[in-house]
Amino acid sequence: MVMPPFDKEFFRTDRLALEAHNLFDLVEKLDTLAPGFAAIAQPRVHFAVDGVIETDWSRVLSPAAEVIVLPRVGGG
Structure with a gap:
């Protein structure tokens, strides 16, 4: 997973390897790593899956x- 510009704001890395069933699950896992991410995901984030x-x-x-x-x- 590649995450600019959220890498600096939440994760301190530009790539993570996570297993997730769907994007809701992914957001939940990202929120576990960086509390507060789920709250901004809906209004501030788009996901590109395989381009x-x-x-x-x-x-x-x-x-x-x-x-x-x-x-x-x-x-x-």
Whole structure:
């Protein structure tokens, strides 16, 4: 998993290797490592799974999936 810019704000590393069933599970595991991450995930985070933005956080992740944590960008 790659996490800029949240790496510096929460995790002090730009990559982690975690196993998660889906993105909800991943957020829960990330929150265990960095309390407070779950609270900002919904309003501030997008996830790209294997290069594609994933909007369904309940979709099952394959064990080899690469997840990139991206900041949400507002538009208008």
